Amino acid sequence: MKLSVSEFKEDYIAAIKGTSARQIEDTTPLERYNALGELMKDYIGNLWANTNKTYREEHSKQVYYFSMEFLTGKFLENNLTNLSIYDVVEQGLKELGISLDVLAEVEVDQGLGNGGLGRLAACFMDAMSSTSIPGHGCGIRYKNGLFEQRIIDGYQVEFPDRWLVNNNVWEYKRPNKAVIVKFNGRVDTYMDGDTLKFAHVDYDAVRAVPYDTPILGFENNTVNTLRLWSAEEIDDIFDFENFSRGNYLSAFEKKHSVEIITQILYPNDAYEEGKLLRLKQEYFFVSAGIQSIFTTFKKMGVPIEQFSEHIAMHINDTHPALAVPELMRILLDEEGLDWDMAWKITTSCISYTNHTIMSEALEKWPHFMMRDLLPRITMIIDEINRRFIESLKYVYLYTDEEKIHNMAIIKDGMVKMAHLAIVGSHSVNGVAKLHTEILKTKELKDFYNIYPTKFNNKTNGIMHRHWLLNANPDLTDYVEGLIGDGFKKNPIVLRDLLKYRDDKVVQNALFDIKHKNKENLAKFIYEKQGVKIDPYSIFDMQAKRIHEYKRQHLNILHVLSLYNKLKANPNLDIPPRTFIFAGKSAPSYYVAKQIIKLITTVADMINNDTSIKNKLKVVFLPNYGVSLASKMIPAADVSEQISTASKEASGTGNMKFMMNGAITLATLDGANIEIMNEVGENNIVLFGLKDQEVFKYYQDGSYNAYELYNTTPAIKQVVDQLVNGFLPAAKEEFAPIVDRLLRFNDEFFVLKDFESYCDAQERIGLYYRDKPHWMKMSLTNIACSGVFSADYTIEKYASSIWNINRKPLDFKL
Numbered sequence: 001m002k003l004s005v006s007e008f009k010e011d012y013i014a015a016i017k018g019t020s021a022r023q024i025e026d027t028t029p030l031e032r033y034n035a036l037g038e039l040m041k042d043y044i045g046n047l048w049a050n051t052n053k054t055y056r057e058e059h060s061k062q063v064y065y066f067s068m069e070f071l072t073g074k075f076l077e078n079n080l081t082n083l084s085i086y087d088v089v090e091q092g093l094k095e096l097g098i099s100l101d102v103l104a105e106v107e108v109d110q111g112l113g114n115g116g117l118g119r120l121a122a123c124f125m126d127a128m129s130s131t132s133i134p135g136h137g138c139g140i141r142y143k144n145g146l147f148e149q150r151i152i153d154g155y156q157v158e159f160p161d162r163w164l165v166n167n168n169v170w171e172y173k174r175p176n177k178a179v180i181v182k183f184n185g186r187v188d189t190y191m192d193g194d195t196l197k198f199a200h201v202d203y204d205a206v207r208a209v210p211y212d213t214p215i216l217g218f219e220n221n222t223v224n225t226l227r228l229w230s231a232e233e234i235d236d237i238f239d240f241e242n243f244s245r246g247n248y249l250s251a252f253e254k255k256h257s258v259e260i261i262t263q264i265l266y267p268n269d270a271y272e273e274g275k276l277l278r279l280k281q282e283y284f285f286v287s288a289g290i291q292s293i294f295t296t297f298k299k300m301g302v303p304i305e306q307f308s309e310h311i312a313m314h315i316n317d318t319h320p321a322l323a324v325p326e327l328m329r330i331l332l333d334e335e336g337l338d339w340d341m342a343w344k345i346t347t348s349c350i351s352y353t354n355h356t357i358m359s360e361a362l363e364k365w366p367h368f369m370m371r372d373l374l375p376r377i378t379m380i381i382d383e384i385n386r387r388f389i390e391s392l393k394y395v396y397l398y399t400d401e402e403k404i405h406n407m408a409i410i411k412d413g414m415v416k417m418a419h420l421a422i423v424g425s426h427s428v429n430g431v432a433k434l435h436t437e438i439l440k441t442k443e444l445k446d447f448y449n450i451y452p453t454k455f456n457n458k459t460n461g462i463m464h465r466h467w468l469l470n471a472n473p474d475l476t477d478y479v480e481g482l483i484g485d486g487f488k489k490n491p492i493v494l495r496d497l498l499k500y501r502d503d504k505v506v507q508n509a510l511f512d513i514k515h516k517n518k519e520n521l522a523k524f525i526y527e528k529q530g531v532k533i534d535p536y537s538i539f540d541m542q543a544k545r546i547h548e549y550k551r552q553h554l555n556i557l558h559v560l561s562l563y564n565k566l567k568a569n570p571n572l573d574i575p576p577r578t579f580i581f582a583g584k585s586a587p588s589y590y591v592a593k594q595i596i597k598l599i600t601t602v603a604d605m606i607n608n609d610t611s612i613k614n615k616l617k618v619v620f621l622p623n624y625g626v627s628l629a630s631k632m633i634p635a636a637d638v639s640e641q642i643s644t645a646s647k648e649a650s651g652t653g654n655m656k657f658m659m660n661g662a663i664t665l666a667t668l669d670g671a672n673i674e675i676m677n678e679v680g681e682n683n684i685v686l687f688g689l690k691d692q693e694v695f696k697y698y699q700d701g702s703y704n705a706y707e708l709y710n711t712t713p714a715i716k717q718v719v720d721q722l723v724n725g726f727l728p729a730a731k732e733e734f735a736p737i738v739d740r741l742l743r744f745n746d747e748f749f750v751l752k753d754f755e756s757y758c759d760a761q762e763r764i765g766l767y768y769r770d771k772p773h774w775m776k777m778s779l780t781n782i783a784c785s786g787v788f789s790a791d792y793t794i795e796k797y798a799s800s801i802w803n804i805n806r807k808p809l810d811f812k813l
């Protein structure tokens with residue numbers, strides 16, 4: 001938008017008065033931040049209203065992205081960038097004696113997600129707006145986001161994330177758009193003429209109130225909506241009779257039982273606990289979301305039979321899979337359609353993304369639990385299942401009972417949500433090429449055989465404007481100076497950098513930018529943790545959820561082996577290295593928490609040992625989230641993407657690191673393979689088993705971790721050090737980790753890949769010492785990262801799944 005510094009200052013002074021009723025010099029940073037937020041909302045408001053008006057008038061097909069998680073982080077800087085007023089606002093504030101950086105720090109992360117899945121949803125929101133696709137998010141407004149992680153005595157300790165205490169300036173509460181969601185009760189049947197009808201009666205009503213956040217596209221005037229639902233009390237839920245009899249507390253009980261639904265985000269990534277409250281959350285936001293979609297649809301005045309020509313609904317993993325029976329319920333019971341028509345509309349509307357093959361992450365609900373909580377929905381699922389089994393009997397001519405049993409939606413008293421999602425949608429996609437291949441050939445093979453055209457791949461993507469433009473402004477400016485600003489809208493243009501691959505001036509400049517980012521991070525680490533790290537050392541980072549399959553323990557075992565080498569020979573000539581870890585463990589995942597304790601214990605030992613002459617440092621940065629990632633990633637030299645092959649569906653951190661010039665140290669897993677294909681094998685460092693080898697070992701059982709440990713001194717030494725008193729920790733402290741590696745035969749092949757990983761690390765050291773070689777690799781990574789922009793990913797979803805054509809909006813602010 002067009003805005004001069006003086007116009008901004010005038011607007012801002014008025015906003016300060018309007019929001020805080022104080023003189024600017026008397027206001028706190030929070031008041032200043034809120035005033036800026038309100039002003040931005042004013043700027044955005046016009047565009048938002050215009051976008052909606054255009055969508056309405058043009059009957060544009062809308063897509064609704066249903067996700068339990070949206071890990072959006074902060075909005076201020078993104079919004080400034082997308083309105084292209086960052087510099088004007090920074091200058092205007094400066095003239096008023098205010099630092100934009102300080103205000104940006106006031107904003108708290110909107111941490112309504114666990115990790116990759118939630119962050120992907122947030123990146124997709126930005127990408128839909130930025131590519132002018134009419135796409136909106138539908139999720140839950142949790143009062144408590146993902147817990148705050150602190151490290152106390154080396155252990156992870158969880159604290160609540162009360163992100164709403166200071167209000168959320170970006171959202172609009174829309175009480176007039178509230179809807180009722182029904183739980184429990186029973187279903188009565190009755191005849192209406194010749195038709196059998198169903199009535200859900202004696203239910204508990206919960207009021208779902210939407211909070212809307214504008215999602216601004218990059219310099220294109222498009223503003224879509226992220227709608228998050230909150231469970232709130234309704235007057236008749238509050239028990240006045242009880243209250244007036246003096247039972248104050250119990251009068252609030254019902255209110256509490258309603259509000260609890262959106263109190264907390266379950267802190268598990270890729271693991272399902274199967275709790276009733278979680279099922280309630282799932283139905284709550286799906287039902288509320290679909291009801292509000294119907295309200296919008298009705299305003300179009302289009303016949304219901306054409307619903308799927310105007311509406312697409314995407315389900316992010318199986319968490320929103322109840323969209324299938326909920327849409328059926330509305331079409332059957334409220335719109336009066338027959339089953340076949342309702343089913344046709346439902347399956348043409350809904351599409352599903354699978355994010356994992358790990359069995360512990362695949363959702364199943366006890367049928368009895370679902371039937372009590374959602375009686376009508378469960379009836380519909382029963383009927384979908386019955387019809388599906390009938391169709392399978394026809395396909396397999398009743399010969400393969402076992403296959404039919406395994407593919408059923410309801411099996412052994414459990415409702416399998418992935419099966420429901422596949423049967424009820426027209427598209428099933430994986431999130432990286434390898435992942436999709438594994439779905440087709442292994443995990444979902446039977447479904448692929450009967451529905452081959454449903455399956456497709458959509459490799460994940462990232463919001464390059466955040467991870468490059470916002471997070472790394474110096475690199476962005478430099479790149480712009482070399483190749484122009486086309487990459488901001490069309491990041492594939494970053495490839496133009498390749499012509500500078502051997503240019504020493506460019507290499508040195510890129511080295512200096514990285515070095516400055518490293519100095520900033522070193523300063524931050526020193527301030528936060530008191531640990532001094534050398535910005536000339538290799539910054540080697542593993543930042544992601546802590547999980548055995550992601551193998552942070554492989555990384556720390558190598559650190560231990562490097563330490564042993566340095567102890568044996570303090571003059572060993574290696575480039576100094578700093579290993580930086582960050583990530584949260586699910587609170588109930590004991591081994592993962594012990595891995596954190598192992599990292600912090602090794603860190604304490606190494607960082608305090610002066611005999612190794614500062615050649616090695618280890619840091620664990622607490623409370624990993626979008627903001628911390630934005631500080632870390634621009635400073636990384638090495639990106640650790642070392643999951644057991646086949647386990648990481650895609651990964652997206654890998655893309656963010658490469659875009660900032662880090663070299664990926666990788667297994668051939670998830671999107672690492674596609675990164676390798678982009679940059680070439682010379683610009684990535686590979687190691688470890690391949691997916692087929694992993695499958696073979698699982699199948700033939702020929703891997704024996706204990707034997708490997710006994711016959712490989714390098715492995716034996718580090719594993720023993722975990723439990724022989726070498727580490728400054730109780731002797732039994734790390735026994736559970738060793739048990740997983742030896743007694744339980746190392747499910748994730750940590751020991752099997754150990755030597756290959758150590759070799760790869762050695763290569764990293766050699767390459768780093770050859771600065772021109774390293775900088776050439778680094779530049780190649782930046783140059784080839786553009787294809788991983790979520791803009792491209794989302795365009796593929798839009799054209800090949802949602803059947804939506806992008807249409808840039810042409811009004812101006």
Ligand code: H53
Nearest residue numbers: 116117270355356431648649650651
């Ligand atoms: O989803 C990411 C992938 C990543 C995968 C992750 C994920 C979750 O964060 C949570 C549950 C789940 O099943 C999968 O682990 O590989 O990049 C986005 O697709």
